Amino acid sequence: MTTINDVARAAGVSPATVSRVFNGGRVTAERAERVRRTAAELGFAPNRVARSLRMKQASVIGLIIPDIENPFFTSLARGVEDAAQQTNLSVVLCNSDEDVDKERNYLEIAAAEQMAGVIVAAASRSRTDLTVLAQRRMPVVAVDRRPRGASVDAVMVDNEHGGEEATQHLLSSGYRRIACIAGPEGTSTSEERLAGYRAVMRDHLRESGAGPLPSEWVRHADFRVEGGRAAMTELLALPGELRPDAVFVANNLMTVGALEALREVGIEPPAVGVLSFGDVPWASLVRPSLSTVQLPAYDLGWTAAGLLQERIAGVEKPLQTVVLRTALQVRESTAGPDAEPVPS
Amino acid sequence: MTTINDVARAAGVSPATVSRVFNGGRVTAERAERVRRTAAELGFAPNRVARSLRMKQASVIGLIIPDIENPFFTSLARGVEDAAQQTNLSVVLCNSDEDVDKERNYLEIAAAEQMAGVIVAAASRSRTDLTVLAQRRMPVVAVDRRPRGASVDAVMVDNEHGGEEATQHLLSSGYRRIACIAGPEGTSTSEERLAGYRAVMRDHLRESGAGPLPSEWVRHADFRVEGGRAAMTELLALPGELRPDAVFVANNLMTVGALEALREVGIEPPAVGVLSFGDVPWASLVRPSLSTVQLPAYDLGWTAAGLLQERIAGVEKPLQTVVLRTALQVRESTAGPDAEPVPS
DNA sequence: GTGAAAGCGCTAACAC
DNA sequence: GTGTTAGCGCTTTCAC
Numbered sequence: 231m232t233t234i235n236d237v238a239r240a241a242g243v244s245p246a247t248v249s250r251v252f253n254g255g256r257v258t259a260e261r262a263e264r265v266r267r268t269a270a271e272l273g274f275a276p277n278r279v280a281r282s283l284r285m286k287q288a289s290v291i292g293l294i295i296p297d298i299e300n301p302f303f304t305s306l307a308r309g310v311e312d313a314a315q316q317t318n319l320s321v322v323l324c325n326s327d328e329d330v331d332k333e334r335n336y337l338e339i340a341a342a343e344q345m346a347g348v349i350v351a352a353a354s355r356s357r358t359d360l361t362v363l364a365q366r367r368m369p370v371v372a373v374d375r376r377p378r379g380a381s382v383d384a385v386m387v388d389n390e391h392g393g394e395e396a397t398q399h400l401l402s403s404g405y406r407r408i409a410c411i412a413g414p415e416g417t418s419t420s421e422e423r424l425a426g427y428r429a430v431m432r433d434h435l436r437e438s439g440a441g442p443l444p445s446e447w448v449r450h451a452d453f454r455v456e457g458g459r460a461a462m463t464e465l466l467a468l469p470g471e472l473r474p475d476a477v478f479v480a481n482n483l484m485t486v487g488a489l490e491a492l493r494e495v496g497i498e499p500p501a502v503g504v505l506s507f508g509d510v511p512w513a514s515l516v517r518p519s520l521s522t523v524q525l526p527a528y529d530l531g532w533t534a535a536g537l538l539q540e541r542i543a544g545v546e547k548p549l550q551t552v553v554l555r556t557a558l559q560v561r562e563s564t565a566g567p568d569a570e571p572v573p574s
Numbered sequence: 575m576t577t578i579n580d581v582a583r584a585a586g587v588s589p590a591t592v593s594r595v596f597n598g599g600r601v602t603a604e605r606a607e608r609v610r611r612t613a614a615e616l617g618f619a620p621n622r623v624a625r626s627l628r629m630k631q632a633s634v635i636g637l638i639i640p641d642i643e644n645p646f647f648t649s650l651a652r653g654v655e656d657a658a659q660q661t662n663l664s665v666v667l668c669n670s671d672e673d674v675d676k677e678r679n680y681l682e683i684a685a686a687e688q689m690a691g692v693i694v695a696a697a698s699r700s701r702t703d704l705t706v707l708a709q710r711r712m713p714v715v716a717v718d719r720r721p722r723g724a725s726v727d728a729v730m731v732d733n734e735h736g737g738e739e740a741t742q743h744l745l746s747s748g749y750r751r752i753a754c755i756a757g758p759e760g761t762s763t764s765e766e767r768l769a770g771y772r773a774v775m776r777d778h779l780r781e782s783g784a785g786p787l788p789s790e791w792v793r794h795a796d797f798r799v800e801g802g803r804a805a806m807t808e809l810l811a812l813p814g815e816l817r818p819d820a821v822f823v824a825n826n827l828m829t830v831g832a833l834e835a836l837r838e839v840g841i842e843p844p845a846v847g848v849l850s851f852g853d854v855p856w857a858s859l860v861r862p863s864l865s866t867v868q869l870p871a872y873d874l875g876w877t878a879a880g881l882l883q884e885r886i887a888g889v890e891k892p893l894q895t896v897v898l899r900t901a902l903q904v905r906e907s908t909a910g911p912d913a914e915p916v917p918s
Numbered sequence: 919g920t921g922a923a924a925g926c927g928c929t930a931a932c933a934c
Numbered sequence: 935g936t937g938t939t940a941g942c943g944c945t946t947t948c949a950c
Contacts, residue, residue, distance in 0.1 A: 231943095232944095233942095233943055233944085234943065234944065235944095243920080244920065244921045244922075245921090245922095245943090245945090246920070246921060246922080246923095246945080246946080247919085247921075249921065249944070249945055249946085250919090250920090250945095252609060253945080255919095255946095256919060256920095257919070257920085258919065258920095261919090261920090273709075274610075275682060276686065276688050276943085276944080277627075277686060277688070277942090277943050277944070278686040278688075278944095279623060279626045279632070279687060279688050279942090279943080279944090280926090280942070280943035280944040280945090281943080281944055281945080282623045282926095282942080282944090283621075283623045283624050283627050283926050283927070283928090283942090284925085284944045284945050284946085285926085285945070285946075286926070286944080286945085290687075293919055298642075298648050298651060298652065298667075299645065299648045299649065300651065302644065304642050304643045304648065305643065307642060307669075308642065308643065311669055320668070320683050321668075322666045322667070323642075323666070323667035324664070324665075325652070325655060338619060339622070339664050341619065342619050342620065342621060342622040343622050343623060343634075343939080344622075344623050345619070366575065370768075420651065422924085424620070426590075429749055452702050468889070486856050486859060489859055490859070498639075498900065510856065510859075511645075511855055511856065512830050512854065512855065512856065512860075514855075515722070515833055515834070515854075516859045516860070517858045517861055523716075539810070542653075553845045554804065555944080575927095576931095577926095577927055577928085578927065579928095579930065587936080587937085588936065588937045588938075589927090589928080589937090589938095590928090590929080590936070590937060590939095591935085591936065591937075593928070593929060593930090593931095594936090597929080599935090600935060600936095601935070601936085602935065602936095605935090605936090620927085620928080621926090621927050621929095622930090623926090623927080623928090624927030624928040625927080625928055625929080626928090626942095627926090627927080627928075627943070627944090628927080628928045628929050628941085628942055629928085629942085630942070689944090705932085734920070749926075787940080845940090846943050864922085898930070917921070
């Protein structure tokens, strides 16, 4: 492995000069050229590890996400990656698997590796602990979920608004007994989506004099396919007037499960309305096509990376939270309880 | 930031002893305990960067994949991650985006960061160049695709066999004019799948005295949704007896595109048979359900990580290539040209 | 503009 | 067993 010293000797200059050539210090054009040429001849590539040790900072940012198999997060990751590439930062992707311990492990790695900064979609709002990074004054941006009490920049989705819009749409389509399959308790995203649902439902029920929201209509599941399926099965087992005629599902994977559960008992949307928070991949192939609340996943990543890079560059300004809006995408699965069945 | 020296001073021992405590050197139990306690009090965490510089090797392995949004690769990544976790290696995920330049950039980073090893699913069989890593004697395992001429361990899928099995199945189901949407020319996976298809088709055509395989039946696309759609559209435009009654699609994403193209012109499998190489996510929701050649994505990753760890540990043995078998999953989309349409 | 020299935090000889 | 010491390759004062 050729080092900066080898190049220096070969080019007849000092190591310091070689370093300056590669880091934009003042060197006369002629010398710089000579250094560059000999470096190329020798196949020299700067050793980033040594550089990091000296600078106490690596040119790598960490991205910690809870589920790499969820297309929402892969899309977010692409956003981060594309933005980072602009400033020659490389991205290290860590999958916390919705597990706070694994997540802590990765946070510690990020600290120990002295990464330039970290973007984190927290596994838990209450239990994710960012103090390891805060201690080292490492720039951190929370994305999608903000751990309680963490004073970091954040890029969030307007989940509550999305939940409201979704529920409102189901009501407008003629559904009345609208259930909600929410995510794990304690996840901010889930809580906010649920809050949007509750707000709209409460208003509606009061106006129509129908009493309080039946607690059976809200199910908590785990944001995974299986959880969605189980929750939907329970909802379908509710007796008489409690049995929902539509369901607002708080994420894409659970929606897949819910659809499977419906299919098992021979029900096809829109007879029971289904609205998914977050796009389902290849939604185009699902029949009937699925109404969704579209999440700005890629933009979330892109924006977070932008914020992080400002902080890394040392920009001093008050903490900020950027909130990105969702967009309701109406398709066939919420056409209304009495709509014509969708031709296959 | 507390260093090994701080701990040493506080515990009244030498830095070397502290190092030994954390790296399994011989230290008396009593001293070791004292060191550990003071380390905990001071919140000491070893600086991995310094460690890497000294050891000339990091405890990180790189995983370079061509498309993070393809579920095949995310599943593979999970396999790598789970295996790596067993030995406390962390995994850095790099997305080459099927782009040889981006890929080279990541390979250089892996070298410069002195990663312990690299697992790479090459973007191109002919143009991916692993010499940067070979020069530094860095352990490398090729997975899914092996760059030509690279002398590295490899974990591969038996693509040719998969292609044969798929094509044979389509013939057995009664299809006769079977086309193939292959991947980019030069990708080993695509070439092998295509070879399997060609072998079976050639035999069949010869036996039935039907002349050579029409070149129109083989289309090369880009392994993406759009490419699959375009190729299928072209196939459907073929005149008369050339128009295929079934198609073998060489990866999952292109299958999605092909299905969309079919739907656009109102054709539903199995009237035209569709067989996908590789699972389509949420295949359960697609109607008619999709026959697939199942890939051992997770196992591929797991096995590759195992091989790599052996090499990192310094195991000396001849280069090996592990080939994992595919499994044909017959579902509705290949029921035969005259099968009853699938009830929706 | 350039070079000499110090040192980032750690590990591995080596001497005891 | 344990401590002393010499770097790993780089950046960055500080003189010149």
